[in-house]
Amino acid sequence: MTRKEFQEFIAKGKMILDGATGSNLQKRGMPTGVCPEEWILEHPDVLVGLQREYIEAGSDVLYAPTFSGNRIKLEEYGLADQIGEMNRKLAGLSFEAIRQADTDRQVLVAGDITMTGQQLYPVGNLPFEELVDIYKEQIGYLVEAGVDFIVVETMMSLQECRAAVLAVKEASELPVMVTLTFAEDGRTLFGTNPETAALVMTAMGVDAIGVNCSTGPDKMVSVIEKMGRYTALPIVAKPNAGLPQLVDGETVYDMGPETFAEEMCVLAEAGADVLGGCCGTTPEHIEKLVKRLEEKGIRKAMKYPERKGKVVRRALSTERNVLPIELDGAFKVIGERINPTGKKALQAQLREGSLELVGEMAEAQVEAGAAILDVNMGTNGIDEKEMMWKVVNELTLLTDTPLSIDSSYVEVIEAALRIYPGRALINSISMEQEKMRRLLPIAQKYGAMFILLPLSDEGLPKDIQEKKDIIHTVLKAAAEYGLTPEDVIVDGLVATIGANKMAAVETLETIRYCKHELGVATACGLSNISFGLPERAFVNSNFMAMAIMNGLTMAIANPSQDLLMHAVYASDLLMNKPDADLRYIERVNEHKLTMVSGEVDSQSLKTSVSSGSKASAAIPEDKQGDEI
Amino acid sequence: MTRKEFQEFIAKGKMILDGATGSNLQKRGMPTGVCPEEWILEHPDVLVGLQREYIEAGSDVLYAPTFSGNRIKLEEYGLADQIGEMNRKLAGLSFEAIRQADTDRQVLVAGDITMTGQQLYPVGNLPFEELVDIYKEQIGYLVEAGVDFIVVETMMSLQECRAAVLAVKEASELPVMVTLTFAEDGRTLFGTNPETAALVMTAMGVDAIGVNCSTGPDKMVSVIEKMGRYTALPIVAKPNAGLPQLVDGETVYDMGPETFAEEMCVLAEAGADVLGGCCGTTPEHIEKLVKRLEEKGIRKAMKYPERKGKVVRRALSTERNVLPIELDGAFKVIGERINPTGKKALQAQLREGSLELVGEMAEAQVEAGAAILDVNMGTNGIDEKEMMWKVVNELTLLTDTPLSIDSSYVEVIEAALRIYPGRALINSISMEQEKMRRLLPIAQKYGAMFILLPLSDEGLPKDIQEKKDIIHTVLKAAAEYGLTPEDVIVDGLVATIGANKMAAVETLETIRYCKHELGVATACGLSNISFGLPERAFVNSNFMAMAIMNGLTMAIANPSQDLLMHAVYASDLLMNKPDADLRYIERVNEHKLTMVSGEVDSQSLKTSVSSGSKASAAIPEDKQGDEI
Ligand SMILES: [Zn+2]
Ligand SMILES: [Zn+2]
Ligand SMILES: [Zn+2]
Known part of the structure; x- marks a missing residue:
């Protein structure tokens, strides 16, 4: 299925997903502790039967039972060598269910992928590129199996979502839908809030974004609303059947089909246009959901088109939080200090491989009011690309401040953007043709904003009219890559x-x-x-x-x-x-600044600064800008 | 003659004045040391004969021989009690000359007044109002004699010009023409330059302004040009016949009629439209001048209309120099400190009659960069009007910085403007109807600029539209008094x-x-x-x-x-x-300002300021604005 066909399919009315797979299979005999993919392949009728029921209940989409069919997960059961065959067969079961259901409706099969259970570097040890490759491998088999699109679901790490999305885009042309799982505090396990997820995934060009598992639908309203502020894509809501409870050693969800359907209508009103069920939901939940939507006459009333042009796209983010950049909002300072040019001590540390000073500079700048940190690693005797990669990883751990990736080299910028776990700023893209044509697709692919530097191959603009012409030309070129003026900050x-x-x-x-x-x-x-x-x-x-x-x-x-x-x-x-x-x-209360008129003896001034916790306390202001 | 008739007369073509009176009378027998007015009245035919020759030479205007006919000068010869009769008779001689000449041309008689020889307070002892009264007295007799307009000539003090002009306006409805005498350094004896004279006299509403005596026409070009930058009125040039030389104990002027006429054409080209001769010139000089103008075809080519709309009117001045206020010029600061509100030490001094602190404040503010000094004397226990009068006199002596006259009382403002020897600024005129209707004519009369404070009788404007409406209303009201937007500074x-x-x-x-x-x-x-x-x-x-x-x-x-x-x-x-x-x-080199970040112990800071010549050296900047 092409992305356009996917959009057209979604546009027809609320897209109904299926309900839970795992909890229903368990009820139908799947023991705990086994490899679900293996068990399903050993009991194909159970899965086919369940999915037929979903089709009959009204599901428009079946999730292929390939959830943990990635190399890392299968390896846990010694099944890694069968990965290709398993994924193809598992996806085939969903197609079989559709065949058996013999319905007039078009039912899609989504190739389902999720987290590997291993943590990414720098928190864990799994290299980002390795994860991308793992996803690419599984996606390749799913493509072979003929799935209509890829769903990346139950994601608790935005960075892993990014790896999966990059993998989908690098390994296929299929549409991709991403749903994350938020805890009751409104954040994923790794701390991402719904706004950030919506912003980053939208900027990276996914086709639908949303939430699954997490909670019951009743506790999901604010997550949907928050996402809606940052995306005009269809929002997915695939909640659990309420809260899990242990009854006689078994996990039972407390929300019946009627209540579930009612609460799902509330989510639909809050902005969700793609609806389904996660843990604890059954074909009956889906059936009641479809019925209730019809009864209320809201099956065809789509919410996402109303958000077009109203959502926030002019924003940067870290992995956890969004930094909206409002034209009339608080002024922002991009801290410029993380740049070895002219800074001998920093150069020396970097050459030795120490990032201590970089960290200190980051913290000091944030304390002093920087909202964004510029990172430039261009200097003699350092491998700029490698150092940029290291520093971005380090700063991602250290601060919750979005980064501005500053380099003269396209390769350096791409290396940084690839691992940056949020929406970064490229510093900068000018009208220099060759670089511009390489950087604009990079901005698009990684969902970055960029600083538009009004220079051309001829150098500085001669006058203000040429400057304005350059700005228009770059904005127009950016539009060819789907980048909007909201993705741009003009220098x-x-x-x-x-x-x-x-x-x-x-x-x-x-x-x-x-x-x-x-x-x-x-x-x-x-x-x-x-x-x-x-x-x-x-x-x-x-x-x-x-x-x-x-x-x-x-x-x-x-x-x-x-x-x-x-x-x-x-x-x-x-x-x-x-x-x-x-x-x-x-x-002014926290950053005391005293002006002294007349000739001042700076030596004695130094001694007069009492208990200076700040290094800059006795340094004349205009020297502070110099390289220390 | 009305002012309108005078303007129409001038507009017809170069207005030709007469030549010298005194030097010609001496050649015709008037001894030195006598009272010229008395001698003329004893030898009326000599004066009448000379003036007939001027008419025949082409003069359009005869200066009545009333030059020193003021009470102070006549008193020197014990003739003060005959002042009225003498002035009337002297003016009558000019009318007699016109009668005898029996020409078809209209020839005007100008009532001629000049300086008294006594210096005005505060330089000398003559009170300003006494001088105004002395001029008013003489003007009264000249009006009785039927002169067509008043000429105030050979003035070396702008302040005395101001007194004469006020006297003309308060004692008559006649047009008034003012000519000053500039030394070779381009300034009057009291230091006024041509720009200042042109600005102040134009703003006070004279009908023509210029220069007489001073030098030969060849040295007068730059004076005429400088005046032309500040007035669109007809400019008068009535120079001497070159330089005076002592030949056999007699003063002889070195420029013959031909050369004089030639050089006068240069002055006409430079902007002078009213032409005549002063010391050393004869009827032959005037005759050649008229002939040369006709030959060159420039008799009818008037220069002053070309200057309309191009001259500088948005300017303040002291008695000596102009301060142009350009919309795109250097920013100006009006020093606000000469104001006793909240300043205990200043209040105490003023109550004791001491202006020492006022003087120090003036000097300090000018040194610190003030271009204009605001003067406000409103405080309890001080006669504001009297104190304002004193301070304006004092500051006029002390500084060459224009003053802004700041008071809530119309009477205080008028008292200050009356004696202020240049073009001052009124702070302020609002749309409060009663005060506005009293202050606008005062601004007009004294040639002041004013700050338009956008307040009305209803108080502060509710919104920006009301603010703009008030501005328009006051500008319109000001126009009724001949005041232009260039006379206004909007607060x-x-x-x-x-x-x-x-x-x-x-x-x-x-x-x-x-x-x-x-x-x-x-x-x-x-x-x-x-x-x-x-x-x-x-x-x-x-x-x-x-x-x-x-x-x-x-x-x-x-x-x-x-x-x-x-x-x-x-x-x-x-x-x-x-x-x-x-x-x-x-x-920044002359006013060192050091910034100290962090907590600063201001006691030890004080000791660290080395050799502070400035009182403010160790005072935190934001305290400097407070009342010290
Ligand atoms: Zn779930
Ligand atoms: Zn600070
Ligand atoms: Zn003279």
Whole structure:
């Protein structure tokens, strides 16, 4: 099935999935402790029978019983060598069920994959590429078996979802649907919230996204709503039949078909258009669900088309949380310090393989107010790609701050994006044709946002009109890859005022134009503006205020420059950004900055700083930007 | 003659004045040392004969021989009691000359007045009002004699010009023409330059302005050109016949009629439309001048209409120099400190009659970068009007910085404007009907600019639309008094962000609207914005940068706040204002400001400031704005 056919199938009305497989097989004789795939192949009629009942109940989709049919899981039962045959046969059972059901309705078979049970590096030891290969292998057999699409389900790790989605896209042309499992605290086992999952999976180009297992439908409303804010894709809800209870040593779910159907209608109203059941649900649950939807007249009323154009896509994320980038929201600083250029101590550490300073820089920048961390590993004597890969892994563990991947090399950027477990920012894509044509599909594939640097193969734009033309050209090229203006942050391209007296005026106009006429977010590397001038901090901070007034969304800066950061918070306050008053007051209280007029003896000043917990305490502000 | 008739007369073609009176009378027998007015009345035929020759030479205007016919001068000869009769008779001689000449041309008689020889307070002892009265007295007799207009000539003091012009306007409805005498350094004896004279006299509503005596026409070109930049009135050039030389104990002027006429044509090209001769010129000089103008075909080609709409009117001045206020020029700070509100030490001094602290505040503010000084004397226990009068006199002596006259009382403002020797700023005129209708004619009479405060009798405008409506209403009312948008500086009316979160946004929009849509200058009292917030200096200085970006022309502020002033200079630099780069570099070099991050022990900080020449050296920036 093509992605287009899948979309058309979904568009016809609520797509009804099947209900539980495992809990029903157990009721029909499957003992615990066995390899389910093996048992099913030994008792094919049980599975075929169950799936026929689902078809008769109204399911439009059968999940092929290939859930744990990946090499790692099968290896646990010594069955890894039979992986191809097993997956093909298991999928074949679902096709057999459809054949036997002999219905006029089109019923799809989803190739079902899930987690391997091994943890990915750097939390565990499983390399990301190995997991991608494991999924690719299983998907290959499922494709051979003729499944209509792939469902990645019961996922508790967003990073493993990413590996699976990359595998689907690299091994097939099939549609892919992803459902995660959230605990009652609203997060997956690995800490991902529904917004993040929806954002990242949508940006990576899946065909439907949702939740399965987790809870009963009654506890799933807020998860569906949260996802709905970040995706205009069909949302899947495949909850359990309520809560599990142990009755006579057996796990029993407490929600009967009638209640289940009723609660599922509530989920449908909350935004779910693909509906099914997980643990504890039976063909009767599905039957009642279909009946209730018809009775209420909501079988055909689809929710996801209403969300088109209204969902948040202009957002970055870590694996766990989303960082929305609002055009009128709190100003964001991209911390620029994780870059060995001009930093001898950092260079030395990196050459020795130590990431200690990188970690310290990350923490210090976040403490000082950075919302995003730029990572650039370009320097002599370091394998940039390898070092970038290491640092991204390290920072993923250390902080919950989205990363901006900064390199001149396409390979370095792709290596970082491939393992980055959320939605990252590419710094940057310009109109240099060859690189642009390589980077835009990479941004698309990994669901990254990117900084649009208005340069071309001819170098800097001659004037503001050429700058605007470049911006339009890159936005148009991005659209060819399905990237929207919401995926883009335009760099205002700050020149040096010493070389071009109109540098500030032209950048401010670029910012105003992007925000107010194009509705596109903007960024700036501010400090260039004052190159060669004395007391640069004053020029930089006042430029910051002007840029924020013109609508600048974020800046690449050193957040330990307190004057600059005070300017950010004061400017947000002046522009009446949400809660900016509270943030300003908190800022100036927590980051004391005293100005001393007149000639100051900096030696004695140092001694006058009492109990300075901050290294920058006695450093004149304009020196803080220099490389320490 | 009405002012309208005078304008029509001038518009017909170059208006030709007469030549010298005194030097010709001496040649015809008047001894030195006598009272010229008395001698003329004793030898009426000599004067009448000379003036007949001027009419025959082509003069359109005869200056009545009343030059020193004021009470002070006549008193020197014991003739003060005959002042009325003498002035009437002297003017009568000019009318007699016209009668005898029996020409078809209309020839006008100008009542001629000049300086008294006594210096005005506070340089000398002559009270300003006494001088106004002395001029009024003489003008009264000239009006009785039927002169067509008043010429105030050979003026070396702009303040005495102002007294004479006020006297003309208060004692008559006649047109008034003012010519000053500039030394070879381009300034009057009292230091006024041509631009200032042109600006102030034009703003006060004279009918023609120019230069007489001074030098030969060849050295007068730049004076005429400078005046032409500041007035679209007809410019008068009545130079001497070159340089005076002593030949056999007699003063002889070295420029013959031919050369004089030739050089006068150059002045006409430079912008002079009213032409005549002063010391050393004869009827032959005038005759050749008229002939040469006709030969060159420039008799009818008037220059002043070409200057309409192109001259600078948006400018303040002291008695000596002009401060142009350009919409895209260097940002200006109105120093706010000369105001006893909340300043105990200043209040005490003022009550004791000491202006020492006022003087120190003026000097300190100018040193710190104030371009204009606000003066407010409103406080308990002080006669505000009397104190304002004293302080304006004092500051006029002490500084060369224009004043902003700040009071709630119309009488106080008028008292200050009356004696202020340049073009001052009224702070402020709102739409409060009664006060507005009293203050607008005062602004017109004294040629002041004013700050338009967008308040009405109903108080603060409810929203930005009402604010704009008030601005339009006051501008319209001002136009009824001949005041143009160039006479107005709109106050952006800064509210407190703590009370109205949109305070900054609304003020910035007001500034943008005034500058970019109305083309009107703007001012702000910035510090209100941050009332109640901690670390106000950061809010104020960032607001300053935003306001300058929106086109704010000036701010009312304390220029000893270094962070704020740094913001001003950095913002001008960023906006690419003229020479802003040099001004920024000079600023930060001369006003050192060090930032100290972290907790600082302010006691030990104080000791660390080495050789602080500035009182503010160790005072945290945000405390500097407080009342010390
Ligand atoms: Zn389940
Ligand atoms: Zn800090
Ligand atoms: Zn003269």
